[in-house]
Amino acid sequence: LVYISRIDRQMKIRGKRIEPAEIEARLLEMEGVQEAAVTMREIDGEGQLYAHYVGDDKRTEKEIRADLARVLPDYMIPQHWVRVDRMPLTGNGKIDRSALPIPENKPDKRKDITLPRNLVEEELANIWKHVLGVNTISIDDDFFALGGHSLKALQVxxxxxxxxxxxxxxxxxxxxxxxxxxAETLYSKQLTDANEQHVIQWNQ
Structure with missing residues (x-):
């Protein structure tokens, strides 16, 4: 159910009121985006933002999302992205948000899953499954594309x-x-010596 009870289309995400038109305006500033529509749906009692956009093949969803994250706070970054050939329109020529396609983004049903290759990745996978509420996860899945946000990141x-x-x-x-x-970064020099030693012990 798309949350459109307010005429100004304000939505409430994690206790914060946002205006989807602001997200749409920022999206239209991104290279490769011609049209954009942002809606919200309730998933397991939690508001999830969906971004539908018309764009070319030169830029990936990940690149557009990264650009958006540079100009908007994380709670305004859509968790779900759908590129469409054209936007559905109402009789008066406006975007028909109720007709926007909603993807079946079920990680449990996917076949392109890369399983953990070591104990560190396995432990991280177990934590992510618990926090994100999924049964299976690929080590190449984007935490935020699966519905993660700052509060869930803090849980991790x-x-x-x-x-x-x-x-x-x-x-x-x-x-x-x-x-x-x-997992790779946990081995890097960015961490303290104590943490590096612990990670090494963790994977033995």
């Missing part, structure tokens, strides 16, 4: 610290939003 950080005594900044998850990327 808290669980990682509680279970593995590894303390990482939340920005690290935003910069490396896949299990494969984050």
């Amino acid at each position: 950080i808290h669980t990682l610290k509680h279970q593995q005594q590894i303390d990482i900044p939340i920005d690290l998850l935003f910069e490396h939003p896949t299990i494969a990327q984050l």
Whole structure:
């Protein structure tokens, strides 16, 4: 059910009121985006933003999303993206948001899943499954594309610290939003020597 009860189309996401027209305006500033429409749907009692856009093949959803994240706070970044050939229109020529296609984005039914290759990736996968509420996950899945946001990212950080005594900044998850990327980064020189030693022990 698309939340359109207010004439000004204001929506409430994680306790914050947002105006989808602002997101749409920012999207239209992005290279490769010709048209855009943002809607919200309730999934398991939580508001999820959907971005439908008309664009060319030169830019990927990930690139457009990254550009948007540079100019908008994370709670205004859509979790679901759908590129369409053209927008459905109402009789008076406006975008018919009720006719926008909603993808069946069910990770559990996918076949293109890359399983964890080591203990670090396996532990991260278990944490993500719990936080995101999914049964299967690929190490190449984008945390935020699967419905993650700042509050869920904090849950990941808290669980990682509680279970593995590894303390990482939340920005690290935003910069490396896949299990494969984050696991690799845990070995990098960006962490403290103590954390690096713990990660090495963790994977032995």
